[in-house]
Amino acid sequence: MFVKKEKKGGTPSxxxxxxxxxRKRLERILEAAAEEFDEQGYESATMERIxxxxxxxxxxxxxxxxxxxxxxxxxxxxxGGTLRAVFDVVVNEEALKAPWEAVIDAGIDAFAALNxxxxxxRAVWRGAFLTRQVLEESDAxxxxxxxxxxxxxxxxxxxxxxxxxxxxxxMIIEGVSGILLAATxxxxxxxxxxxxxxxxxxxxxxxxYMSPPAPGAGTRAKRGAILKK
Amino acid sequence: MFVKKEKKGGTPSxxxxxxxxxRKRLERILEAAAEEFDEQGYESATMERIxxxxxxxxxxxxxxxxxxxxxxxxxxxxxGGTLRAVFDVVVNEEALKAPWEAVIDAGIDAFAALNxxxxxxRAVWRGAFLTRQVLEESDAxxxxxxxxxxxxxxxxxxxxxxxxxxxxxxMIIEGVSGILLAATxxxxxxxxxxxxxxxxxxxxxxxxYMSPPAPGAGTRAKRGAILKK
Amino acid sequence: MFVKKEKKGGTPSxxxxxxxxxRKRLERILEAAAEEFDEQGYESATMERIxxxxxxxxxxxxxxxxxxxxxxxxxxxxxGGTLRAVFDVVVNEEALKAPWEAVIDAGIDAFAALNxxxxxxRAVWRGAFLTRQVLEESDAxxxxxxxxxxxxxxxxxxxxxxxxxxxxxxMIIEGVSGILLAATxxxxxxxxxxxxxxxxxxxxxxxxYMSPPAPGAGTRAKRGAILKK
Amino acid sequence: MFVKKEKKGGTPSxxxxxxxxxRKRLERILEAAAEEFDEQGYESATMERIxxxxxxxxxxxxxxxxxxxxxxxxxxxxxGGTLRAVFDVVVNEEALKAPWEAVIDAGIDAFAALNxxxxxxRAVWRGAFLTRQVLEESDAxxxxxxxxxxxxxxxxxxxxxxxxxxxxxxMIIEGVSGILLAATxxxxxxxxxxxxxxxxxxxxxxxxYMSPPAPGAGTRAKRGAILKK
DNA sequence: TATGAATGAGACTTCATTCAT
DNA sequence: GATGAATGAAGTCTCATTCAT
Numbered sequence: 001m002f003v004k005k006e007k008k009g010g011t012p013s014x015x016x017x018x019x020x021x022x023r024k025r026l027e028r029i030l031e032a033a034a035e036e037f038d039e040q041g042y043e044s045a046t047m048e049r050i051x052x053x054x055x056x057x058x059x060x061x062x063x064x065x066x067x068x069x070x071x072x073x074x075x076x077x078x079x080g081g082t083l084r085a086v087f088d089v090v091v092n093e094e095a096l097k098a099p100w101e102a103v104i105d106a107g108i109d110a111f112a113a114l115n116x117x118x119x120x121x122r123a124v125w126r127g128a129f130l131t132r133q134v135l136e137e138s139d140a141x142x143x144x145x146x147x148x149x150x151x152x153x154x155x156x157x158x159x160x161x162x163x164x165x166x167x168x169x170x171m172i173i174e175g176v177s178g179i180l181l182a183a184t185x186x187x188x189x190x191x192x193x194x195x196x197x198x199x200x201x202x203x204x205x206x207x208x209y210m211s212p213p214a215p216g217a218g219t220r221a222k223r224g225a226i227l228k229k
Numbered sequence: 230m231f232v233k234k235e236k237k238g239g240t241p242s243x244x245x246x247x248x249x250x251x252r253k254r255l256e257r258i259l260e261a262a263a264e265e266f267d268e269q270g271y272e273s274a275t276m277e278r279i280x281x282x283x284x285x286x287x288x289x290x291x292x293x294x295x296x297x298x299x300x301x302x303x304x305x306x307x308x309g310g311t312l313r314a315v316f317d318v319v320v321n322e323e324a325l326k327a328p329w330e331a332v333i334d335a336g337i338d339a340f341a342a343l344n345x346x347x348x349x350x351r352a353v354w355r356g357a358f359l360t361r362q363v364l365e366e367s368d369a370x371x372x373x374x375x376x377x378x379x380x381x382x383x384x385x386x387x388x389x390x391x392x393x394x395x396x397x398x399x400m401i402i403e404g405v406s407g408i409l410l411a412a413t414x415x416x417x418x419x420x421x422x423x424x425x426x427x428x429x430x431x432x433x434x435x436x437x438y439m440s441p442p443a444p445g446a447g448t449r450a451k452r453g454a455i456l457k458k
Numbered sequence: 459m460f461v462k463k464e465k466k467g468g469t470p471s472x473x474x475x476x477x478x479x480x481r482k483r484l485e486r487i488l489e490a491a492a493e494e495f496d497e498q499g500y501e502s503a504t505m506e507r508i509x510x511x512x513x514x515x516x517x518x519x520x521x522x523x524x525x526x527x528x529x530x531x532x533x534x535x536x537x538g539g540t541l542r543a544v545f546d547v548v549v550n551e552e553a554l555k556a557p558w559e560a561v562i563d564a565g566i567d568a569f570a571a572l573n574x575x576x577x578x579x580r581a582v583w584r585g586a587f588l589t590r591q592v593l594e595e596s597d598a599x600x601x602x603x604x605x606x607x608x609x610x611x612x613x614x615x616x617x618x619x620x621x622x623x624x625x626x627x628x629m630i631i632e633g634v635s636g637i638l639l640a641a642t643x644x645x646x647x648x649x650x651x652x653x654x655x656x657x658x659x660x661x662x663x664x665x666x667y668m669s670p671p672a673p674g675a676g677t678r679a680k681r682g683a684i685l686k687k
Numbered sequence: 688m689f690v691k692k693e694k695k696g697g698t699p700s701x702x703x704x705x706x707x708x709x710r711k712r713l714e715r716i717l718e719a720a721a722e723e724f725d726e727q728g729y730e731s732a733t734m735e736r737i738x739x740x741x742x743x744x745x746x747x748x749x750x751x752x753x754x755x756x757x758x759x760x761x762x763x764x765x766x767g768g769t770l771r772a773v774f775d776v777v778v779n780e781e782a783l784k785a786p787w788e789a790v791i792d793a794g795i796d797a798f799a800a801l802n803x804x805x806x807x808x809r810a811v812w813r814g815a816f817l818t819r820q821v822l823e824e825s826d827a828x829x830x831x832x833x834x835x836x837x838x839x840x841x842x843x844x845x846x847x848x849x850x851x852x853x854x855x856x857x858m859i860i861e862g863v864s865g866i867l868l869a870a871t872x873x874x875x876x877x878x879x880x881x882x883x884x885x886x887x888x889x890x891x892x893x894x895x896y897m898s899p900p901a902p903g904a905g906t907r908a909k910r911g912a913i914l915k916k
Numbered sequence: 917t918a919t920g921a922a923t924g925a926g927a928c929t930t931c932a933t934t935c936a937t
Numbered sequence: 938g939a940t941g942a943a944t945g946a947a948g949t950c951t952c953a954t955t956c957a958t
Contacts, residue, residue: 046931058940068932170411171430200434201400204433204437205433250921277948285923287950288922289922295950296949501728504951516954525954593872629884637858637862643822652854663888712942745928754928
């Protein structure tokens, strides 16, 4: 919660360099853990290899984290922060003025970019079901993100019934996640094509929710079904 | 003398039981394994607990399966069979005469039902990424299912460009899977609502692909994007 | 102790073919065990593979032998019989008339031939130290063979002090065994050359014991040592 | 930071201890292993009992050695070192000036002493054939020792045909080994008497090779054989 | 008697975690 | 604090032996 800062001005205390080193070490550990979890999966990852990758000792890792799960949770929280930052950019005041399709596209692109660049993101996204604690943590994260989407929908989709907002938000987050997962393990062009198509899917899914309801009809999908008969 | 063992080669099954009692034991083991994998996840599941749950000895489990991975693979294959059977019902000759929306709905309902009733299905769907071998196996299964969908699309969506069929098929399978995963760990009414909404999402996503293209335009989504500018 | 024979004359009883089959099976098991022990070593050999090689069931093996060690002991005893037969040929009445060098050569050749042709011999000779029981058995065998040699020496080396006969006999058996072991694992020409040289070694070692002592001197070797000074 | 682990490649040692306490622990483990292997034989020896005997934990044993075979190999190498040291004493420059019989006697005495005092020596000497890797290692050791003997023979037996030196060296090593093995499991006075007699055997075997060939004849043995006809 | 499925003790090995230095 | 050696619980897997059919 609190980012420790140097207290007071004046001569830098002796402890500053120590704190500095400590912070760097923590960062190295988290980075190492992200790579290890990403490559090996949660259970196959070992604390020893994490320490090695971080070029520190196993003892130091335990100085920062109670146990293995705590390391994973720290990654999950870090990713939570990153995602919040991403959302701050994608779904901000300014974004509300942009066409909703652009917001969706930007969001999906941001997700894809994160997935490509951030081992921690991949590790957490894939390892979400591994332990009860982790599942709860990542569930909470998912709900938080859905909450952000919900807030956005309030403005962007004024005609969407209030009690459907949560559902639709979850659909967006989880639908994109599903495709992202598939895209990750397929990789390459196939993966990228999937992410592009995810935009198409989401645009079509959301379109009817974003416009005022057509007079005398239900959803477009239903109308389509009727028309076919 | 007759039923002989398979050797090596990634095959899961070590001994094919001929006797009644053996067959029952094998079934108990698979059932126990499904529950254990479902509850604990692949890595946390232990062979000993599987044996315990099956009310048999660890030795018996190893009489049927070379190792832990082989047990999981057997489940994956079993689920593969079940899914094939489901597809035989949902996407058969008869289905081609039904409206495509009905086929999608039926497919999603079948998936949801399977997910709710079958621990093996849940375990496999969730544990797909855990080992190279398992990933390959379940990837193959995913591709096979997508292939089935592709065949269906050939008739049901005659206007869909041939080279997009594979992509769209994968989107259907993986998009639904993603929602299914989320629905599973949320459970209850929330889960069921998600599965219902998945139908809406898929109907809307597919509708433009199923109808003849609107004159003078590409996909609706693209046109929509263009119009907004 | 007793070789079961058909009782009485007349119509061959119904059980005869069963006994016949049984005897054959026992032989197959012993043969299979010999090969398995020879190839794998005592501990790595498994009862299951022995049964497989004998084309019978593990249950049948246990019909004949209380446990694994008993199988090995049976082989040791069988080899004992073979060796006795060999000695009956090499060191018999007739042999006493032949020059002692010829007897030694014939004995070593017989050992080498046995080692080359008989898996059981190799297995037992190599596995002699594996368990207390086996060691005792093969020790007993070694002593028995040495005993035979001793009897031969009584006639062939009349000038050898009575109380040295046991020692010399043991030296012959164990010295040749040592070379045989080395020759076995080296194999090929190198192995054969070693066995030939073993004859040279034994002839030279025994020569002074076989002739009347040179007047005014100890063993030739000692004299040699004296001469060198 | 400094002393780093070796990776793979058949090497036995996993961690080279720098600290005093560690070094002692490693020594205790090796000592315990020697006793365990000596008493139980390679296959029957268990890592757990080795740990117990060394009064340490199974984990510590695995910190030093990758697996059971690595422990055995470490013993084999240690013995290799000991034997090299012994040979440095027995077959050095000085020794070349002594009568060859004295060298042989000293060598056999040294072997016997080692066998009596060193459990590792007994274990290795007896367990040499047990696994491919171990066999190769101890074969290499045997050949090295034979090589040393060969070098000695070059000077000590100038009349011995060059191409027989290797054979004769092997005979010395393996012949003595065979007697040593027998002496070990017989033990006590009988064992000691065997080792003494081994000296006699080797002196007689080697004598003809050490002196200039008798004029107009091959080896004495051959001549003897010829004369008998 | 023959069979081979079932059993479970016990071996090897890994790795999260602790703790002395 | 930092280090990494030590620990031992727990997991995987094998195989000698038993026993129901």
